[in-house]
Amino acid sequence: MTRTVPLQRALISVSDKTGLIDFARSLSARGVELLSTGGTAKALREAGLSVRDVAEVTGFPEMMDGRVKTLHPKVHGGLLALRDNDEHLAAMRAHDILEIDLLVVNLYPFEATVAKGAEYDDCIENIDIGGPAMIRAASKNHAFVATVVDVEDYDAVLKELDAHDGATSYAFRQRLAQIAYARTAAYDAAVSSWMAAAIGEETPRRRAFAGTLAQSLRYGENPHQSAAFYLDGSMRPGVATAKQLQGKELSYNNINDTDAAFELVAEFGTDKPACAIIKHANPCGVATGANLIEAYTRAFDCDRTSAFGGIIALNQTLDAATAEEICKIFTEVVIAPEATDEAKAIFAAKKNLRLLTTGALPDPRAAITTYRQVAGGFLVQGKDNGAISLDDLKVVTERQPTEAELKDLLFAWKVAKHVKSNAIIYVKDGATVGVGAGQMSRVDSTRIAARKAEDMAEAMGLAAPLTQGSVVASDAFFPFADGLITAAEAGATAIIQPGGSMRDQEVIDAANERGLAMVFTGMRHFRH
Template sequence: MPAAPDFPQAPDRVVPKRALLSVSDKTGLIEAARTLAGLGVELVSTGGTRTAIANAGLAVKDISELTGFPEMMDGRVKTLHPIVHGGLLGVRDAPEHAKAMAEHGIGGIDIVYVNLYPFEQTVASGAGYETCIENIDIGGPAMIRSAAKNHGYVAVCTELADLEEVLAELKEGGATTLSLRKTLAARAYARTAAYDAAISSWFAGALGETAPGRRAFAGELVQTMRYGENPHQAAAFYREANPRTGLATARQLQGKELSYNNIADTDAALELVSEFDPAAGAAVAIIKHANPCGVALGSDLSDAYRRALQCDPVSAFGGIVAVNRRLDAAAAREIVKIFTEVVVCPEADEDAIAVFAKKKDLRLLITGGLPNPREAGVLFKQVSGGFLVQGRDTAHITPADLKIVTKRQPTEAEVRDMLFAFTVAKHVKSNAIVYARDGQTAGIGAGQMNRKDSARIAAIRAAEAAEQAGLPESLAKGSACASDAFFPFADGLLQAVEAGATAVIQPGGSIRDQEVIDAADQAGIAMAFTGVRVFRH
C-alpha cells in the first residue's frame, strides 16, 4: 500500500487557467464553453466536442496539440497520454511534481468536464454486442478518476449541473473552492462506479452468469426522504440506470411527497395489479403495509374497486390503490369515498385527475404503463455483512400446469378462482392463504408463523367482510383457497374447508401430501398442485 506523500496542503482557491472538455451529450456545451472562455480559461477538447466548440467561433485547442499524437484507432486512443494525465494528476505545489511537469512540458488542467459514452442508453436500446462494446468509455473514466484524485487542484464535472456550479463560483469569486472540488470528486467516483456497475452487470447477462464473482449495483438519487420506515432512520430513493416501468418511471401529479413506506407499498400494489392483463379485464389491488387487503377483477374499474374494497374495508382505510387500466372519473369518485394515501395507474383521464385534485393530500402517480411481471431481473436484500441476490419471481401458472390430485375434479369456475387466488398469494407475505370467489378476494391471511393460523385469519376476514356488507354468509363460502407453499399437515386444509372453500390450490411436495389429499377427498373438495412455490418473505 503506497504511503501518503508529504504534500503541501491543497489551496482553498484555485484560479483555473485551462479546461478540458470532452462530452458525448453536448447539451449546454457551447454556452458553458463561451462562459469559460470569457473568464480567460483556455479550452482544450477532443473530436466532435472540439468541432462543436470551434464551429461556435471559440478558440479551442485540439488534444493532439498537447500530446503530439493524433487520435487513433477509431478514437479509442486520444487522451490516454502522460501529457493529459500528468496535467490532471500533478500536485502543483509539490516540488517533485512541479519539476517533472516543467521538464516534460506538462501544463496543468484545472477543470475537466467529461460525460461518458452512453453505454446504459445503448444497452437499453437493444443494441447488439459489438455496439455495446464500442460504447464502453475508457479515456473518459480514466480522466475523471485522475481529476477526482487530484481534487486539491482540479474541479471535475461529469454532468452539466456540475459545471454550472463551477461557473457560478468563478463568476462570483474568480476561483473554485476546495469544498466544491471535494464534492465534485465524490460525485465523480460515484458516476464511474455506477458506469462500471452497468458494464459488469451487462457482461454477466451477456455471458449468462447468474452469480458472477463480484456483483455491483448502482442508482441515481431521485429523492431524499424525511425518514425511512421509522422517524429515526435516514432514507432515500434511487433509480436504476435503465429502470423497469413502474415507480421509478412514475410522475406524481399531486399530493405530499412520497415517504419510504409509501413507495414500498405502492410498488407492492403496482407489481400485483400488473399480473392481470388489462386487455382481459379491469383489476384493482388495495395494499396496506405491503400486503394486499383486497384484489378484484370487474366489468370496469369502478366495479373492480368496489369488489376489492369489500374484502377488507377496515384495512383499506389509508391504503394504496393500484389499477391496471387508464383511470376514469367514475372509478376516481369511488376511490375518494374513503381516505387513500396513494393511487397509482398507467394513465388517467383529465376528469379523474380533477376528482383527485379536490383531495390535496392524496398522491396520484402515473407510470406510463405496467411493469412486465414476466420480465427477468434481479432482486437483492441486505444481510449482516453482505447481501442476497435472486431472480425476480416470474412464475405464471396456467390451467395446463395444474395437477388435479383429488377424486373430485374442479369446475371451470373453480379453476379460474384457484388461479386468481394463487396469483394474489404470490404477492402476500408468507405464510399466505387467500380465499377467492368469482375473481374477488374473499379473505387474506398474511405473514403468520404457521399456515393454519393464516387460514383462520383469512376466514375471519371473509366472515367480517360479509357481515359488514350485510350478506347472510361468509365471502369464503364456495371459494377457492390458495396456499403459497405446501400444507405440511392436513389441519390448514381442514381450516379452509371449515371456512367454506370448495377447491384448494397449493404447490404440493410435502412428505404428508397423501394425508392432505385424503383429507380433501374426505371433505369432497377439489385440489390442484402447481409444483411451484411462491414464498414472499
C-alpha cells in the same frame, strides 16, 4: 486544507452535449482556455468559441477510431501533477505538460445503449476508457483539479467561480470528486452486470450495484431512520418511472407499498379491468370487474377497514367514475397507466392524494435481479417471475375442479405470489374475499383470512361470509391437514397449492373426505 485554485485551463470532452455551449461560453468569458477532443471540439468551434485540440497538446492524433486520444502523459500529467511538489513541477516544465484545472467529462452512453437492446459488439464499443481514466486521475488530484461529470453541475461551477473570483475551493472540489467516483463506480457496475448476463454468469465473483439519486426522503420506515430513493436506470414501468400528477411528496413507505401494488396488478395485464389495494406491502383486496369501478369496489369489499389509508393500483386508465368512488375514503396513493382529465379534476380536490401515471404496466415475466442486504453481505436472486397455466395444474383429488373454480384458482395463485408468507388467499368470482399474510403458522393465516371474511360479512349485512363457495390458494404446501380443514370449514370448495409435503397424502385424503377439489402447481411462491 482551504486552498483555492484559479481556473485557467479546462479540458472538455463530453458525450451528452446538453448545456455544453452555454457552459463553455461562460468559461471562455472568464478567460479560461478550452482544450477539447473530437465531436466536442467541433461543437465548440461551430458555436464560435476558441478551442485547442488535445491532439495538438499531445502531439499525437486521435487514432483507432477514437479509442486512443486522451490516454497520454501530457493529459494525465496535467491532471495528476501536485502543484506544490517541486519535482512534479519540474517534470511538467521538462516535458511541456500544461496544468489542467477543470476536467469536464460525461461518459459514452453505455447504459442507454444496453437499454435499447443493442448487439454485443455495439455495447462493447460504448464502453468508455479514456473518460473514466481522466475522471479518476482528476478526482484523485482534487487538491488542485475540479472534476465535473454531470450536466446539472455546470451552474454550480459557475457560481463557485463567481464566489471565489475565478477560483474553486477545496471543499467544492472534494464534493465534485465524490460525485465523480460514484459515477465511474456506477458505470463499471453497469458494464460488469451487463457482461455477466451476456456470458451467462449467474454468480459472478463480484457484484456491484449502483443507483442515481431520485429523491431525498424525510425519513425511512420510521422517523429516526434516514432514507433516500435511487433509480437503477432500468426504466421498468412503476413508481420509479411514474409521473406524479398531484399530492404530497412520496414517503419511503409510500414508494415501497406503491411498488408492491403495481407489480401485483400487472399480473392481470390490461385485457380485463383489475384493481389491487395494498396496505403495508400486502394486498388487502384484489379483484377484476366489468369496468374499473366494479374492480375497485369488489377489491374494497374484501377488507374495507384495512383499505383505509392504503395504496390503490389499477391496470387501465383511471376514469371519473372510479375516481369518484376512490375519493369516498382516505387513500395515500393511486397508480395507474393513465388517468382521464375528468379523473384528474376530481382528484384535484384531494390535495394530499398522490396520483401517479406510468404509461404502461411492468412485465411480470421479465427476468430481473433483486437483492437484499444482510449483515456483512447481500442476498441476490432472480425476481419471482414464475407463472402457471391450466396445463400446469395437477388434479390430485377425486373431484375435479369446475371451470369456474379453475378460473378462481388461477386468480388466487397470482395474488398469492404477492402476499407475505405464510400466505393464504380466499377468492370468489374473480375477487379476494379473505387474505391471511405473514404468519408463522400456515393454519393461523388460514384462520385470520377466514375471520376477516366473517368481519366483512357482518359489516356488509351479509347472511354468510363470502368464503362460502370460495377457492383458496396457499403459497407453499400444507404441512398438515389442519390448514386445509380450516379452509373447508370456512366454506372453500377448491384448493391450489404447490404440493411436495411428506404428508401430501394426508392432506389429499382430508380433501377427499370433504368433497373438495385440489390441484398441485409444483411451484411455490415464498415471499419474505
